[in-house]
Amino acid sequence: MRIAPALLLLPLLAACAVGPTLEQRLATFIGRGEGDLVAELGVPVRSYETDGRRFLQFERERTVAVTQPDPFFYYPGPYRYRPWIAPPPAYAQVRCDITFALRDRRVESFTLNGQACG
Structure with missing residues (x-):
């Protein structure tokens, strides 16, 4: 039994598949009620009405x-690079603010602001 070469590529293509983006996931809330929004995302940190x-x-x-x-790449001396000494790991906190606009208790639109929105 011969397998078509295209079928052999399917597992490789599946490995490259990426899930929906944050914007795509949040777009599903448009038109839904405020209760659905809070049930899915939790209690908002701020609210404003106008x-x-x-x-x-x-x-x-x-x-x-x-x-x-x-930090050791420009080390003065005969050994300019020391691969056996790794720099310590560094971590940063990134944030995304998501603001939903509601009219008549229904989600109308949303905006994203911050480094962690991508």
Whole structure:
């Protein structure tokens, strides 16, 4: 039995598949009620009401590893690079503020602001 060469590529293509983006996941809330939004995302950190619209803000924080330049690369002396000494790991907190605009208790739109929104 011969397997078509294209079928052999399917596992490789599946490994490259990426899930939906944050914007795509949040777009599913448009048109839904405020109760659904709070049930899925939790209690908002801030809310504001004006001109018949209600704004709910949610925060998303995560820790990411950041690369640092090797401090020993420019070491003065005969050995300029010391591969056996690794720089310590560094981490940073990044945040994404997600604000939903609601009219008549239904999600109308949303905005994203921050480094962790991608």
